[in-house]
Amino acid sequence: MAGSNFVDYVKIFCRSGAGGAGSTHLFRDKLTMTGGPDGGDGGRGGHVIIRANKQLWTLVHLKYSRHVFSGDGGDGSQSRSTGREGQDKVIEVPLGTVARDAETGEVIFDVTEDGEEKILVKGGRGGLGNWNFRSSTNQTPRYAQTGEERVERPVILELKVLADVGLVGFPSVGKSTLLSVVSAAKPKIADYPFTTLVPNLGIVSYRDNRSFVMADIPGIIEGAHEGRGLGLRFLRHIERNSVLLFMVGADSDDIHKEYKILLNELKQFNPELLDKQRLLAITKSDMLDQELIDEMKLDLPEIPYVFISSVAQKGLTELKDMLWKAINE
Numbered sequence: 001m002a003g004s005n006f007v008d009y010v011k012i013f014c015r016s017g018a019g020g021a022g023s024t025h026l027f028r029d030k031l032t033m034t035g036g037p038d039g040g041d042g043g044r045g046g047h048v049i050i051r052a053n054k055q056l057w058t059l060v061h062l063k064y065s066r067h068v069f070s071g072d073g074g075d076g077s078q079s080r081s082t083g084r085e086g087q088d089k090v091i092e093v094p095l096g097t098v099a100r101d102a103e104t105g106e107v108i109f110d111v112t113e114d115g116e117e118k119i120l121v122k123g124g125r126g127g128l129g130n131w132n133f134r135s136s137t138n139q140t141p142r143y144a145q146t147g148e149e150r151v152e153r154p155v156i157l158e159l160k161v162l163a164d165v166g167l168v169g170f171p172s173v174g175k176s177t178l179l180s181v182v183s184a185a186k187p188k189i190a191d192y193p194f195t196t197l198v199p200n201l202g203i204v205s206y207r208d209n210r211s212f213v214m215a216d217i218p219g220i221i222e223g224a225h226e227g228r229g230l231g232l233r234f235l236r237h238i239e240r241n242s243v244l245l246f247m248v249g250a251d252s253d254d255i256h257k258e259y260k261i262l263l264n265e266l267k268q269f270n271p272e273l274l275d276k277q278r279l280l281a282i283t284k285s286d287m288l289d290q291e292l293i294d295e296m297k298l299d300l301p302e303i304p305y306v307f308i309s310s311v312a313q314k315g316l317t318e319l320k321d322m323l324w325k326a327i328n329e
Contacts, residue, residue, distance in 0.1 A: 006199070007060040008159035008237070011102055013067050017045030017086030019124035019147025020073035022132075026140060027078070036139055037130040038080050042147040045123030046070030046086030052111035056094040057201070059159055070121075073147055076129040086123055096162040096240055102154035112162065112240075120155060124148030158236070161199050163215035164327050166241030168262055171218075173247045174283040176200065177310040179216045182320070199237050206324055215241060235269045243277040243326045250284045250296075250307070259301045277326045280305040281319060286312035 020042025027035030048070055068091060074083030098110040099120060109118050127145030134141055167175040183202025200216045217237050238244060246262055248255045259280060266273040280301060285293070286309035293307055304322055308315035 006058050007063050008058065008161075008199075009156070010059045010062045010066065011154065011156050012062060012065075012091075014048045014121045014153050014155055015067075015069045016048055016121040016123040016151045017070040017072040018150045019043070019045045019126040020075040020083035020086075021146045022127035022129035022144030023076035023078065023081075024130045024142055024144045025078040026130075026142070034140075037134050037141055038078055039129030039131055039144055040076035040079070040081040040083065041129050041132070042076045042126030042145075043073030043083035043085045044126050045073045045147065045150065046088045047119045047123045048121040049088055049090045050097070050099060050109075050111055050118050050120050051090050051092050052095050052097065052114055052116045053092040054095055054114040056092060059093065059097070059157055062091070062093075062157065070123055072150075073123065073126050075147075076126070076144070080129065080131050083126060088123075090117075091120070091157075093157060094159055096160045098158045098160060100156040100158060102156045108155070110160075121151050121153050124150060160240045161201065161215050161217075161237040162213070163201060163241050164212040165204075165214045165243045165245055165323055166238035167214065167216045167247060168238065168244050168266070169247035170249075170258065170262070173249050174310055175216045175247055178247070178281075178283070178308070179214055181310045181313070182316060183214060204320065204323075206320055210324070212324065212327055235266070238266075239270060239273065241276065243279065243323060244273070245323065246278060246280045246303075247283050248280065250282050250288055255282060255296065256299055256301055277329065278303050279322055279326060281315075282307045283310065285309050286314055 022042050023039030025039040027038045048068055068089050070089040071087035073086040076083045093111065095112055095114060099108040100106065101108060108120065111118060125148045127147045130141045130144045133143065167178065169175050179200060179202045182204045202214050203211050204214050205211050215237060246259055248258045252258050280303055282305065285307035288307070306315050306319050306322055308319050
């Protein structure tokens with residue numbers, strides 16, 4: 001996912017199709033000059049449909065196609081023939097996409113399963129033909145219904161990345177390095193803050209051909225929930241992670257304090273994030289001896305933790321075991 005191609009938020013304008021008009025036709029042939037009603041119904045207007053596609057990772061394909069119009073339904077005709085249905089317009093999106101009403105902000109629905117389809121904007125119903133209005137007192141009705149009008153709706157599509165494990169930490173703590181070591185992902189790695197500008201996903205191989213998905217989001221800084229740094233924009237991506245792996249560097253002045261700051265940012269953004277499984281990885285621990293590690297253990301948060309070093313390949317097997325256990329719990 002190149003930075004320029006990763007789009008997780010688009011606003012589109014949707015319009016469904018109008019329903020076709022019912023027919024007022026009266027039956028005629030060479031033997032019958034004053035026949036009864038035989039007008040058919042109008043066809044349904046096309047829907048705008050959202051379909052989840054696991055092959056997609058971004059909404060970039062919608063960035064320059066923000067007007068989505070469905071086809072109109074056809075009019076009814078003689079012999080009680082129903083008009084054709086308007087052509088549906090299908091919008092394919094990545095798994096984890098949320099559709100919101102652009103005017104109210106209300107969540108319309110989300111899609112999380114491959115191939116899942118939901119109607120975003122319904123097409124207008126077709127009008128009834130005069131055949132439906134015949135009665136003993138009105139045997140030749142010369143009227144029919146018009147079809148329902150088109151429905152227009154501005155919609156916001158918002159992607160929340162689906163992953164088993166979400167990495168949470170300050171910039172330059174080693175999240176991207178860990179992802180690059182335990183998976184085939186190739187995130188950008190450099191020695192300056194905010195190297196990661198977009199979420200990165202990697203598939204982590206585990207024992208017996210099992211695997212899980214890990215997501216690296218841009219680093220969080222204190223005040224991210226107030227709009228500081230890049231964290232606020234991407235915090236929504238960890239809302240769908242099963243397990244949160246907090247990462248704090250072994251060179252931190254106060255590991256417990258940094259963990260509490262990160263935890264508070266999540267709480268301010270969405271208190272429900274605190275209900276997720278939490279683990280702690282102390283990174284860059286190759287610079288520590290056993291005596292210093294034992295001393296640091298006395299002041300760590302009361303959650304499962306592990307000392308790791310991505311560069312030295314230290315503690316990674318233990319980390320995978322902890323993550324797999326947490327995912328399956």
